[in-house]
Amino acid sequence: MHLAMASNDGIRIFIQAPPTVSANTPVLVSINAPVPASEPAPVPASEPTPMLEPRPRAPSQMEPVAPFRGMQSQAEVNENRGCIYKVPRRLREVNEKAYEPNVVSIGPYHHGKQHLKAMQVIKRSFFLKIAEENNLNVNELARTMRSLEARIRKCYEEAAFYLDSNQLVEMMLLDGCFIVQLIQGIHPAEDIFQVGRIQTDIRHDLLLLENQLPFFVLFELYRMTVPNAGGDVHHLARSALALFDISPCPLPKTDIMHLVDLAHSCLYPSPLGIKQHELFKAKAAAAAEPNSQRSWKFIRSATELEGAGISFFGDHIEKMMDQNHGIESDFDIMFSKDTKVLKIPTLQVHDWTEPLFRNYMAYEQFFPRGKPTYFVDYVVFMDNLINTGKDVQLLCKSGVIDNWLGDDEAVALMFNKLRDSIYMSEDFYYAEIFGRVNEHCQRKWNKWKAALKKNYFNTPWSLISFLAALVLLLLTLLQTIFSVLSYVKQ
Numbered sequence: 001m002h003l004a005m006a007s008n009d010g011i012r013i014f015i016q017a018p019p020t021v022s023a024n025t026p027v028l029v030s031i032n033a034p035v036p037a038s039e040p041a042p043v044p045a046s047e048p049t050p051m052l053e054p055r056p057r058a059p060s061q062m063e064p065v066a067p068f069r070g071m072q073s074q075a076e077v078n079e080n081r082g083c084i085y086k087v088p089r090r091l092r093e094v095n096e097k098a099y100e101p102n103v104v105s106i107g108p109y110h111h112g113k114q115h116l117k118a119m120q121v122i123k124r125s126f127f128l129k130i131a132e133e134n135n136l137n138v139n140e141l142a143r144t145m146r147s148l149e150a151r152i153r154k155c156y157e158e159a160a161f162y163l164d165s166n167q168l169v170e171m172m173l174l175d176g177c178f179i180v181q182l183i184q185g186i187h188p189a190e191d192i193f194q195v196g197r198i199q200t201d202i203r204h205d206l207l208l209l210e211n212q213l214p215f216f217v218l219f220e221l222y223r224m225t226v227p228n229a230g231g232d233v234h235h236l237a238r239s240a241l242a243l244f245d246i247s248p249c250p251l252p253k254t255d256i257m258h259l260v261d262l263a264h265s266c267l268y269p270s271p272l273g274i275k276q277h278e279l280f281k282a283k284a285a286a287a288a289e290p291n292s293q294r295s296w297k298f299i300r301s302a303t304e305l306e307g308a309g310i311s312f313f314g315d316h317i318e319k320m321m322d323q324n325h326g327i328e329s330d331f332d333i334m335f336s337k338d339t340k341v342l343k344i345p346t347l348q349v350h351d352w353t354e355p356l357f358r359n360y361m362a363y364e365q366f367f368p369r370g371k372p373t374y375f376v377d378y379v380v381f382m383d384n385l386i387n388t389g390k391d392v393q394l395l396c397k398s399g400v401i402d403n404w405l406g407d408d409e410a411v412a413l414m415f416n417k418l419r420d421s422i423y424m425s426e427d428f429y430y431a432e433i434f435g436r437v438n439e440h441c442q443r444k445w446n447k448w449k450a451a452l453k454k455n456y457f458n459t460p461w462s463l464i465s466f467l468a469a470l471v472l473l474l475l476t477l478l479q480t481i482f483s484v485l486s487y488v489k490q
Contacts, residue, residue: 314400
């Protein structure tokens with residue numbers, strides 16, 4: 001059923017009552033152009049398309065809409081480049097699937113794709129259910145989203161310009177309320193949400209760079225839909241981190257742009273590690289080596305480093321923190337010349353490791369010069385250690401990698417391709433460790449000791465064989481000496 005009526009503020013509202021609720025149930029509205037309050041609401045000649053009707057066409061198939069009041073020109077958008085980026089083509093060509101949502105589309109970039117339409121239906125019914133149960137003023141929600149429209153459009157690239165005002169408001173309401181409810185621990189009642197990994201898939205989809213809503217949209221909807229939410233944006237941020245199983249951290253002092261930005265802001269090296277790196281840079285600058293960050297050399301693979309006498313130690317970050325190894329973050333890596341041990345927190349490699357790394361690294365590609373790119377640097381470090389499956393096997397044995405893929409060669413291939421088309425920062429975070437490792441490897445004595453240990457002391461039986469050979473050599477030498485002495489006496 002469709003009803004047409006005019007409100008006091010001159011907004012013409014079309015309401016569709018879904019079959020499962022009564023006409024009095026609060027439902028999503030379609031807000032059209034203003035109508036003078038003195039005029040009676042006209043009855044449309046044909047029923048308009050309700051805002052909640054499924055839209056079969058993808059954004060890429062829609063014609064650009066004419067500019068409307070509050071919409072920015074393309075020149076203005078280019079001047080104020082958005083914060084929700086499209087993945088660069090050079091990265092997408094390496095592995096396009098890593099940036100594509102599997103279950104749910106959020107925002108305009110993947111909206112309307114065929115394999116994501118089932119979740120669109122669920123998002124609509126979920127919104128109606130939440131609106132009914134919480135007696136939400138849907139008109140007010142829609143007006144709030146429309147008041148943010150110009151600001152929202154500035155956050156996106158060209159995809160947002162293929163959506164008219166109603167489409168954009170609908171998208172923000174459906175996607176935003178869906179995310180806010182998930183953050184609050186409320187899930188749709190549909191049977192599909194009881195299936196295996198569907199909730200895990202959704203959480204991972206919410207951390208894809210192109211699958212984002214502006215965080216200010218989430219906060220406004222949180223404030224308006226969650227009872228007693230108040231104005232604490234940090235409470236919403238902390239709840240979102242809990243949804244992704246990310247440990248609480250000091251939240252960014254600047255505005256949170258979106259969920260990827262929030263998650264990335266908590267995935268940093270420890271303050272101690274960052275301070276040590278800053279001291280290293282300052283020392284290099286004081287030594288009149290301004291380009292020292294560029295002059296570092298790549299290190300050898302894990303098996304080659306083992307051949308130079310370097311061993312590896314890995315453990316879960318919680319245990320390493322408890323055992324006071326000086327490591328407090330997954331990005332903290334230590335190497336001591338005294339122990340000749342590379343300490344690296346355990347990295348669990350599973351199906352989602354590559355997509356998550358790729359999206360965080362793609363996000364870092366948009367950082368301004370001078371801002372650290374810790375995910376890129378970490379991948380560069382691990383890619384240096386891993387050339388083949390034998391390197392992965394060694395790192396698994398040492399506890400550095402927990403291989404849930406089961407195939408060592410697959411892990412090696414993953415790391416070897418992760419760096420493809422990625423730009424590195426001049427300020428490489430692990431430059432000091434690379435320098436220490438290379439300094440150790442350049443000493444011939446270390447290589448000789450490592451070769452000796454590998455060939456003769458790697459097992460107890462090898463040691464016994466070596467000692468036996470040494471004793472035999474000494475006995476042969478003594479026998480020769482006695483023979484020579486006897487001959488001289490004669």
